[in-house]
Amino acid sequence: MSDLTFQNLDELEPLAQQVLPKTVFGYYASGSETESTLRDNRAVFSRYRLMPRMMVDVSNVDTTLTLLGRKVAYPVLIAPMAMQCMAHPDGELAVSRAAAAEGIPMVQSTMGTVGLADVRQAGVGGALMFFQLYVFKNRGFVRQLVQHAERSGYGGLMVTVDAPFLGKREADERNNFKLPDGLRLANLEGLGANLGAEAGANTDAAVHDAGEGSGVSKHFSDNIDASLTWSFVAWLRSVTSLPIFVKGILSAHDAEKGVDAGVDGIVVSNHGGRQLDTAPASLDALPAIAAAVGKRVPVLVDGGIRRGTDIIKALALGADAVLLGRPVLWGLALGGQEGVHKVLETLRKELRLSMALMGCPSLAHLNRRMVLAPWEHPSARL
Ligand SMILES: Cc1cc2nc3c(=O)[nH]c(=O)nc-3n(C[C@H](O)[C@H](O)[C@H](O)COP(=O)(O)O)c2cc1C
């Protein structure tokens, strides 16, 4: 049993900093360049205000939703995050078990330190799980990876489209960040050995390289396909029957393009402020995207979600659900599966209470009139 004690998710980062090696904490916590987008992802939530309704029966609050035809206990998914065994030996297995216990989806990263089939197996009995796809130069390998995910029981794919290269993460450059010895990018093992030669794939060498700069950044640019365009969605459809979400959309234009290309879901995201610095906060980008998509496919959002009220704001501005990133890693580092569970439980309880205080007995009661944008005065809701 973990003796981890905290009141809210914002308290976790400094606690995790005390237990993680400096290089690992730097990789997990940091954003790109000036970290302006990283900060704005969090700051934006205080700029929007909530407008509650009174005298509504909230003696029962229902937080459930349906995503891809499957019931989800509350509108939170665990964001894909690479290399979780750096935080705790159980890594992705602990996160998968905690998500399953809470009845919410985990999105497993391509760059996991546990194989995707084992992560899926650990979550059996829980909610649906997504596999996050990074698209390698080697399409034969991508096809194998996707079909392996489908056979392993994942219910959807989430293709990350905001990372033709990794952003300039100065903490990682400074720390010569690399994957610690003894850990592996478990899903990539066929990449160099069997399939990589033709694409010049580089597997273990760079990611474990202790040379100058960031080893993971070099590994990424050696292997990831920076020439991706919307035609990729049709190719992906030809090799899988899984629903396809795209993650990393920040404009209504791109959301339209995605829907036209046939995607099944859009994830509004700036990658937790780790890619293009000074890109807008995800919450600011959300309303125009939700309007453009117009309920044709689900819209998810991530970046800076730390409170139940953050979830309410995101849903009132048009999201169907949110993804939670770094606090999961902090819970994992501080208490393994129990720690992650505690993080999720804290957020779930805050969400339920805030829904009651908003006069919302179910998620369907949330709407745009219940949130005030920075330019709107409360009198706009008379
Ligand atoms: C340490 C770390 C690793 C990440 N790895 C991935 C990844 O492998 N694939 C991906 O699409 N996004 C990745 N992301 C981005 C997250 O999925 C998500 O967009 C972001 O963390 C959400 O913001 P938050 O951390 O403020 O909640 C990563 C983020 C962090 C912090």
Ligand SMILES: CCCCCCC(=O)C(=O)O
């Ligand atoms: C070679 C491993 C690279 C992992 C990159 C994961 C990621 O998306 C991140 O933001 O970090």
